[in-house]
Amino acid sequence: MPASLSRALLIAGLVVAAAGLWLLRPRTPQPDKPGALPPAGLELSPSAPPRVAPPEVAGAGRGSSPAQSAPQTPPRLKKPASELRADEQAAFAKEFVEKLKPAVEHWSKIYEGHLPFRPEEVTPDKFRERFGDSPALYDYGFVINGTTLSVVDYHGEVFVAYLMSPAAALLLQIPKNPEPPKPVSVTREEVLRLLKADSGRDFPPEQITWHPTAYAGAMNGGVSVDVGEGVNGPHAPFPRYSMVFGPDGNLACYGRRLIK
Numbered sequence: 001m002p003a004s005l006s007r008a009l010l011i012a013g014l015v016v017a018a019a020g021l022w023l024l025r026p027r028t029p030q031p032d033k034p035g036a037l038p039p040a041g042l043e044l045s046p047s048a049p050p051r052v053a054p055p056e057v058a059g060a061g062r063g064s065s066p067a068q069s070a071p072q073t074p075p076r077l078k079k080p081a082s083e084l085r086a087d088e089q090a091a092f093a094k095e096f097v098e099k100l101k102p103a104v105e106h107w108s109k110i111y112e113g114h115l116p117f118r119p120e121e122v123t124p125d126k127f128r129e130r131f132g133d134s135p136a137l138y139d140y141g142f143v144i145n146g147t148t149l150s151v152v153d154y155h156g157e158v159f160v161a162y163l164m165s166p167a168a169a170l171l172l173q174i175p176k177n178p179e180p181p182k183p184v185s186v187t188r189e190e191v192l193r194l195l196k197a198d199s200g201r202d203f204p205p206e207q208i209t210w211h212p213t214a215y216a217g218a219m220n221g222g223v224s225v226d227v228g229e230g231v232n233g234p235h236a237p238f239p240r241y242s243m244v245f246g247p248d249g250n251l252a253c254y255g256r257r258l259i260k
Contacts, residue, residue, distance in 0.1 A: 077131060078130075079130050080128070080129050081127045081129055081130070092127065092140070093124065095140075096140075099153060100140060100151050100153075101122070102158075103151055103159055103160060104122045105119050107159065107160040111194060111198075114194070114245065114249055114250050115250060116145075116147050116165040116167070116252075117149075121144050121145070122144060122149065126143055127142055128142060135153070136155055137152070137153070137154050139151075140152075146165070147164065147165040147166065148165075149162070150163070152258065160254070160256070161255070161256050161258065162255050163255075164252075165252050167219070167248075167252040168244065168253050170219035171213060171218075172217060175220070178218075178220070181220065182247070183221065184212050184222065184223040185221055185245055185246065185247050185248060186223060186245045186249055188210065191225055191243075195227060195241060198241070199240070199241065203228075207228055207229055207232075208226070208227050208231070209224075209226045209227075209232055211223065211224045211225075212224075213244065219244075220247065222244060222247050222252065224244045225241075225245075226239040227239055227241040227242070227243075228240035228241065228257070239255075239257065240256070240257050241255070242256075243255075
């Protein structure tokens, strides 16, 4: 066989072998094109449902136990006397006899002659509401002939903390035809005596302010007194004691800071 023929047959064989290998190569599956139809005879499988996360238990965060109890409602700070439970009413009755009434009597004796009510008028039926969420601090509110009286039990110390009489409304009114300022109804010496008996201490002059009420409202003849550190400063803190004596010499307002 001539050499040229042998060479041609060898080249033809290599071409046929390469073509066979190309036809037998493994094919990589191609992604379906949008809108392409599947081959004939191929069944369509239903599409998988969307994956939905299981609902979380109300009040439970991720990773927490689903058996947690719901948060409790915080107790109300202000509770009318009519809404006290039977055990709370019994506790109040005991508190009134043992602590509240003696505190009112002691305070009334100090301010005798300067009160808009008699101490014996402070009775359990005048009790209107209780403020506080713990026996460590309960504020008992009474109303006596229109005068609001607050008696506080603060960690076992019981004292009168607040008074507001109907006469205090004059402090917020502007007189239509104001009269000249009248002399105030109480003297400085009397106020100092009352403060000494109430607090058990003497306050220096720089810790006492004295303002006749005629210059700031319709109450003519009264005086407003604030007592405590810094009360004469430009940024006065809440005073230890705050009082307003009306034209008749009776307390129209009284306030005592809980923490001395």
